[in-house]
Amino acid sequence: MKYNRINVLGLGNILFGDEGFGVEAIRAFEKDGDYPETVQFVDGGTQGLYLLDYIESSDAVMVFDALIPLDFESRVYVYHREELPAFIHRKMSSHQMGLSELLGIAQLHGRMPERFVLIGIPPRSLDLGSGLSGEARELLDEAVAQGRAILQGWLRE
Amino acid sequence: MAKKIVVDPIPRIEGHLRIEAKVNDSNVIEEAYSSGTMWRGIEVILRGRDPRDAWAFAERICGVCTTVHALASVRCVEDALGIEVPTNARIIRNLMNATQQTQDHLVHFYHLHALDWVDVVSALRADPKMTSDIAQSISSWPKSSVGYFRDLQQRLIGFVESGQLGIFSNGYWGHPAYKLPPEVNLIGVAHYLEALDFQKEIVKIHTIFGGKNPHPNYLVGGMACAIDPDSDTAINIERLAMVKKIIDQTQQFIDQVYIPDLIAIAGFYKDWLYGGGLGNYLSYGDFPETSLDDFKTLLWPRGAILGKDLTTVHDVDPRDAAHVTEEVSHSWYTYSKGDDKGLHPWEGETKPAYSGPKPPFEHLDTDKKYSWLKTPRWKNHPMEVGPLARVLVAYAKGDPMIKDTVGMVLSKLEVGPEALFSTLGRTAARGIECKQTAGFMRHFYEQLVDNIKKGDYRTFNSDRWDPSTWPAECKGFGYSEAPRGSLGHWIHIKEQKIKEYQIVVPSTWNASPRDAKGNSGAYESALKGTPMANPEQPLEIIRTVHSFDPCLACASHVFDMNGREVTSVRIV
Numbered sequence: 001m002k003y004n005r006i007n008v009l010g011l012g013n014i015l016f017g018d019e020g021f022g023v024e025a026i027r028a029f030e031k032d033g034d035y036p037e038t039v040q041f042v043d044g045g046t047q048g049l050y051l052l053d054y055i056e057s058s059d060a061v062m063v064f065d066a067l068i069p070l071d072f073e074s075r076v077y078v079y080h081r082e083e084l085p086a087f088i089h090r091k092m093s094s095h096q097m098g099l100s101e102l103l104g105i106a107q108l109h110g111r112m113p114e115r116f117v118l119i120g121i122p123p124r125s126l127d128l129g130s131g132l133s134g135e136a137r138e139l140l141d142e143a144v145a146q147g148r149a150i151l152q153g154w155l156r157e
Numbered sequence: 158m159a160k161k162i163v164v165d166p167i168p169r170i171e172g173h174l175r176i177e178a179k180v181n182d183s184n185v186i187e188e189a190y191s192s193g194t195m196w197r198g199i200e201v202i203l204r205g206r207d208p209r210d211a212w213a214f215a216e217r218i219c220g221v222c223t224t225v226h227a228l229a230s231v232r233c234v235e236d237a238l239g240i241e242v243p244t245n246a247r248i249i250r251n252l253m254n255a256t257q258q259t260q261d262h263l264v265h266f267y268h269l270h271a272l273d274w275v276d277v278v279s280a281l282r283a284d285p286k287m288t289s290d291i292a293q294s295i296s297s298w299p300k301s302s303v304g305y306f307r308d309l310q311q312r313l314i315g316f317v318e319s320g321q322l323g324i325f326s327n328g329y330w331g332h333p334a335y336k337l338p339p340e341v342n343l344i345g346v347a348h349y350l351e352a353l354d355f356q357k358e359i360v361k362i363h364t365i366f367g368g369k370n371p372h373p374n375y376l377v378g379g380m381a382c383a384i385d386p387d388s389d390t391a392i393n394i395e396r397l398a399m400v401k402k403i404i405d406q407t408q409q410f411i412d413q414v415y416i417p418d419l420i421a422i423a424g425f426y427k428d429w430l431y432g433g434g435l436g437n438y439l440s441y442g443d444f445p446e447t448s449l450d451d452f453k454t455l456l457w458p459r460g461a462i463l464g465k466d467l468t469t470v471h472d473v474d475p476r477d478a479a480h481v482t483e484e485v486s487h488s489w490y491t492y493s494k495g496d497d498k499g500l501h502p503w504e505g506e507t508k509p510a511y512s513g514p515k516p517p518f519e520h521l522d523t524d525k526k527y528s529w530l531k532t533p534r535w536k537n538h539p540m541e542v543g544p545l546a547r548v549l550v551a552y553a554k555g556d557p558m559i560k561d562t563v564g565m566v567l568s569k570l571e572v573g574p575e576a577l578f579s580t581l582g583r584t585a586a587r588g589i590e591c592k593q594t595a596g597f598m599r600h601f602y603e604q605l606v607d608n609i610k611k612g613d614y615r616t617f618n619s620d621r622w623d624p625s626t627w628p629a630e631c632k633g634f635g636y637s638e639a640p641r642g643s644l645g646h647w648i649h650i651k652e653q654k655i656k657e658y659q660i661v662v663p664s665t666w667n668a669s670p671r672d673a674k675g676n677s678g679a680y681e682s683a684l685k686g687t688p689m690a691n692p693e694q695p696l697e698i699i700r701t702v703h704s705f706d707p708c709l710a711c712a713s714h715v716f717d718m719n720g721r722e723v724t725s726v727r728i729v
Contacts, residue, residue: 015202015217045217045372049264053357105353108316129202
């Protein structure tokens with residue numbers, strides 16, 4: 001096995017509808033399979049900077065999150081390392097720290113994991129306390145299936 | 158003609174904090190309005206739930222402040238049910254809270270706020286030899302060689318020239334309000350990167366005591382971790398040694414990096430003493446040495462200061478309906494007995510009623526309702542909460558440690574205590590406090606080890622775990638001093654379920670809109686009178702708002718594939 005530490009991270013806030021997609025996805029992913037000890041599932045919530053170590057200390061990282069793609073179709077989007085923007089915007093609050101900032105910092109530190117993939121869906125409902133929308137729920141299995149296929153590939157490398 | 162500047166950091170979901178400032182012909186801010194543009198109705202989510210589960214929801218309302226909400230939540234439930242937590246649980250909570258404060262302050266200073274004073278682009282012009290000389294003259298921190306700064310500068314130049322990253326984009330580099338020489342800017346950037354690395358170490362303490370990270374476990378009645386010096390899986394000697402090592406490193410970093418940087422940077426901005434604002438300060442206090450009700454033992458004292466008068470510290474009682482109230486005359490809610498009637502949180506109501514313009518809009522009608530934040534007041538006074546408030550209350554009460562650190566910082570800067578009533582004073586207070594909380598980490602670590610040595614391994618009091626032991630109806634108050642200021646959770650339990658839950662968070666105090674009498678909130682007041690070099694680049698506004706460490710972009714996180722700018726600034 002090539003990768004000693006693989007982190008599967010779920011991002012988002014479970015209190016706000018489809019915002020919680022990433023967290024729900026890794027819960028389903030973890031429950032539904034037997035993985036070697038090198039694979040760690042992390043409920044990252046909306047922790048921002050706290051999550052830097054989970055990215056920088058890994059050889060391969062898979063992130064599940066709600067995302068806003070350019071075309072905003074209702075489907076599962078998969079982006080690999082080189083397709084992702086990395087930037088450090090000035091912010092009003094340290095709470096605004098997003099995945100792109102984490103990637104920017106990891107690159108500046110020279111500690112980007114060898115493999116990085118983002119899997120997500122565009123959110124339909126961000127209503128408080130409502131859980132995932134029907135649409136997001138339907139896409140969840142497919143997102144997890146795509147993630148599992150990628151993970152299996154990583155484990156075979 | 159007055160111009161209006163709008164600073165509105167808008168992520169995709171509705172935006173969060175919006176500042177509207179009116180500047181006069183000389184570009185001095187005459188009026189400012191602060192608006193929270195997103196509704197967070199945690200109170201509604203919690204209604205009807207098991208009070209023992211409230212902390213797990215509360216810790217999700219804010220992405221980063223998870224532990225502080227969990228702490229205030231378990232404390233309010235324990236208060237309602239009359240539960241005393243075991244000594245170990247009190248100490249571990251204090252240790253985790255001190256860890257949170259220390260880490261949060263460090264991250265805020267370096268990652269969010271330093272770049273309001275440090276010009277990254279100017280650092281590219283620094284002379285590495287001079288940088289090294291300056292670094293070595295202000296601190297014994299080992300990473301200060303000419304080669305270290307030269308390498309870093311080359312890496313930085315490479316990144317900026319590659320242009321692909323857009324790294325540090327959206328900054329006002331070269332703005333006339335930046336005053337540091339290139340060499341001090343380079344030191345600032347170096348420590349920005351070092352602090353990012355170092356903060357990862359500090360929070361490992363949360364994993365050790367909270368079981369998991371990034372959302373550590375809390376428990377009504379104590380803490381969920383087991384203590385057993387001889388066990389492999391519990392808090393044992395080995396894990397305690399790791400905690401000690403992290404504390405040693407933390408204190409070293411603060412003493413040798415954070416505090417010297419603060420003094421070096423502030424020294425160049427001594428004539429920029431704007432942003433003081435209200436002059437009213439509130440602290441609930443925290444870090445109990447015994448019970449939470451025994452206010453005299455709080456390491457951070459409780460009290461209020463009015464009108465910058467440090468000779469009098471007023472008593473504060475957040476349970477008293479005459480002390481803490483929230484009104485909604487300028488907030489998008491309705492109250493059954495009148496929007497201008499302040500309600501104590503135990504009587505609080507959360508009925509949203511948006512009456513603002515339909516987004517996207519140019520302006521808010523600030524004569525009417527203009528914020529999703531309610532308007533909390535202490536004895537009808539608008540108050541500032543946070544590091545400056547806590548440091549001033551402790552200073553006015555004669556706390557010896559705070560007096561020492563404040564005295565050291567002021568004397569090195571050659572300024573008097575009045576300099577504290579400013580944006581820079583707020584920033585300095587955060588550093589002073591960070592040194593203090595790192596000391597608390599050591600204090601509680603030693604307390605924990607002593608208590609374990611006595612043979613006390615107890616972390617959980619199960620006496621009132623079973624709901625059948627609860628009264629039919631009860632109310633509780635839980636408080637904490639979060640990094641951003643005084644946090645209160647008020648709960649009303651009826652028939653073993655949450656009947657009502659109200660949270661007043663620090664940023665609601667600081668970012669509150671005007672009250673019925675027209676008194677400004679802390680942000681609004683602090684911005685008044687600030688001259689701006691260039692209203693199209695409102696660095697001065699951002700500097701002052703950042704100094705409060707706003708918590709208003711909490712709990713939303715959607716990845717933007719477009720890399721779009723989030724802070725839209727325009728002059729209307």
